[in-house]
Amino acid sequence: MQLLRRYPTQATRQAPWRLNVRTTSNTMLGLVALLVVSALYLAVNARLARAGREVLRLETERAELVRQMGEYTGRLADLTTPKRMLERASSIGFRPAHPKDIEYVVLDGYVPPSEFVAPRPIGSPPSPRGTLSPAYTETLGEWLQRLLGGLRGER
Amino acid sequence: MTVSTAERPGAARVVVLMAMMGLLGAGMVVQLVRVQFGPYAPVFDARDRAGLGLEERLIPERGLIYDRDGVLLATNGTMYFLEVELRQLTDESRKQIASVLSKVLVLPIEDLYAQLTFDWPSKGQYRIRLTRLDPDAGRLPIVVDPTVAGVLGGFLADPQAPDLSGLQLVPTPRRHYPNGTLAGHLLGFVNQEGKGYFGVEGYYDEWLSGKAITVRRSFIPPDAQRDADPPAGVNLVLTIDADIQQTAEIALEEAVHDSKAEGGQVLVMDPQTGEILAMAAWPALDPNNYEPWLKKAEEDESAITPAVAAQYEPGSTFKVLTMAAALDAGVVQPNDIFIDTGSIEVGGHTIRNWDYSAWGAQTMIGCLRYSLNVCLAYVASDKLKAAPFYNYLTEFGVGQLTGIDLAGEVAGQLRTPRHPEWTESDLGTNSFGQGVSVTPIQLLTAVAAVANGGVMVQPHVVREVVSAEGAFYPRTTVLGQPISAAAAQTLTSMLVESLQGETRRATVTGYVLAGKTGTAQIPTDKGYDPKWTIASFIGWGPVNDPRFVVLVRLDKPETSPWGSVVAAPVFQEIVERLVVLLQIPPADVQALAAGG
Secondary structure, three states, X not given: OHXXXXXXXHHOOOOHHHHHHHHHHHHHHHHHHHHHHHHHHXXXXXXXXXXXXXXXXXXXXXXXXXXXXXXXXXXXXXXOOHHHHHHHHHHOOOOOOOHHHOXXXXXXXXXXXXXXXXXXXXXXXXXXXXXXXXXXXXXXXXXXXXXXXXXXXXX | OOXXXXXXXXXXXXXXXXXXXXXHHHHHHHHHHHHHHOOOHHHHHHHHHHHOOOEEEEOOOOOOEEOOOOOEEEEEEEEEEEEEEHHHOOHHHHHHHHHHHHHHHOOOHHHHHHHXXXXXXXXXXXXXXXXXXXXXXXXXXXXXXXXXXXXXXHHHHOOOOOOOOOEEEEEEEXXXXXXXOOOHHHHOEEOOOOOEEOHHHHHOHHHHHOXXXXXXXXXXXXXXXXXXXXXXXOEEEEOOOHHHHHHHHHHHHHHHHHHOOOEEEEEEEOOOOOEEEEEXXXXXXXXXXXXXXXXXXXXXXXXXXXXXXXXEOOHHHHHHHHHHHHHHHOOOOXXXXXXXXXXXXXXXXXXXXOOOOOOEEEEHHHHHHOOOHHHHHHHHHHHHOHHHHHHHHHHOOXXXXXXXOOEOOOOOEOOXXXXXXXXXXXXXXXXXXXXXXXXXXXXXXXXXXXXXXXXXXXXEOEEEEEEOOEEEOOOOOEEEOOOOHHHHHHHHHHHHHHHHHHOHHHOOOOOOOEEEEEEEXXXXXXXXXXXXXEEEEEEEEOOOOOOEEEEEEEEOOOOOOOHHHHOHHHXXXXXXXXXXXXXXXXXXXXXXXXXX
């Protein structure tokens, strides 16, 4: 039994340099794998950071645009108030019509203009996770699960 | 193996490297101390808190208000408060801030400088909002518009500009009313905290303001995500027609000016739907500058939106309701004769006519035409009796809220026989509009029932509500039918005829109109005021298909106390424009179009 034990050990003993190479290779392989995962993680995080910054910028821009839109809407309304329109009309020679000025004509099939419908207010109902793509919100673990699920043919 | 001295890095280089690293470290320490304790500590602290993801309250944009044709009546803008971070102020910036603001905003420099040098920290305040002194409303925060904010922002960003360090522009939503005073009393206003008061803004405040939500906002980019919008406030489309509103306001302003009245109101309503087409009041209220009105409202609650809040004794316009009740009950007919002796005693109280004369034999039409108090007191007390009379008034909604969608409505006052202070003499005086108080909207609603074939509909000012989910349209609400269609038709014919005789100043050529004047005495603590009256007119048309009811009220006119003289012409002027704006053809054209 003792011989049997010794023999294979002696017979398959590797040269020290081989062992060193193997150890180094294994370590390097692990290191490379770690680096790859780290790089991947870093890349995803960088994209996420860029996207996050873009979201912040767009949010600020959107708020500013909404504010500007309100200002312009107000200015437009200021310029077209009934009082101002009446003044402008009077200044170019118009006057309010008197009932005697009006001639009524019967038109068969006349369809009166449709009634004014106000625009819908700006805003949307709240959603639990916002509207970002899952690519920016899922964790690495979730991504791996999704990837493995895809490889196994799961949907 | 040994390394020769010549191959070692030079000691000088090591020292230089260490010195550089030492300097770097020292710089970091200095920066840390500066961040923690320096003049910008509050700013860094705020950024740090923001970076941690503080909860933030998102306030949605307030809903817009349009007239029925899409004219914008209320919108939103931005204004800026001027705030000062006291720990960032220097002696130089105090002087410069006071100097620049006094020049740009035309404010006293001493007042501004006093605010900047006051020992606020002793009161635990390290950030203040600059204020100005308003002669009417006291101290108010200084607010600047985007143009001025842009100028000040330019100064703050420019290192060559005056040192304004410590000054900050804080944006906040601002309600803006492009039309100024147009429909100001109807709209109400929104204060600087975004709360709506009076009128539509007050009544629909919760709907217009939407629902603020709290979100956890992170400013660390990887954590940032698109936050949901808070549920927005609804947009409202009113029943008001801006052109009709303007017509009513111009006519009212001229009438107040010409008659030297203290104030007045004009209301225009569609009697078939209850839609308010115009609601004008004088003195006019500009919701963009509401502060003085808050003080007025503290002294007199009816100062704002008087159409629903200012109750008054209606006088002779109330005779329409008395006659409507008598006709519906079948106790009088239009041509029944009444012998007017000039006075009548009801419950021990002698009632006389407006001119203290006896008018002899008069039909019921004549009683309305000459507005005879004695005749109407006779109809109520001898023909109709107390219980039916008050039942009818209750059916007409006298002494009750109409339920109009405006804040601040009051119910008026009607003492019925169940009231402990009611006496039989009240029956006589109430019959011609004394001893009973109504609001203009209440009287308008009741008389509109006569115009609308006896069917009384609820007045309203909103015709469309538009939310993020869609639009819906409030339906016409029928409040009841106090009188039959036949009685309404009979009374309308009587008022058409009586109007021709009572005053020509309320008629419009080509249109058949019905109406009644009113000249009401004003009750005081010492009986009725001997000098002042409330002159009014209420009328509608065209009587075959009523499209409008108009109420004109003038308070304390100086040139003449009579409704037929000062109020009826306002009705005429408004109706002449109304028939054009509402595209109502004259009676003969209508008959022609109908093949008559």
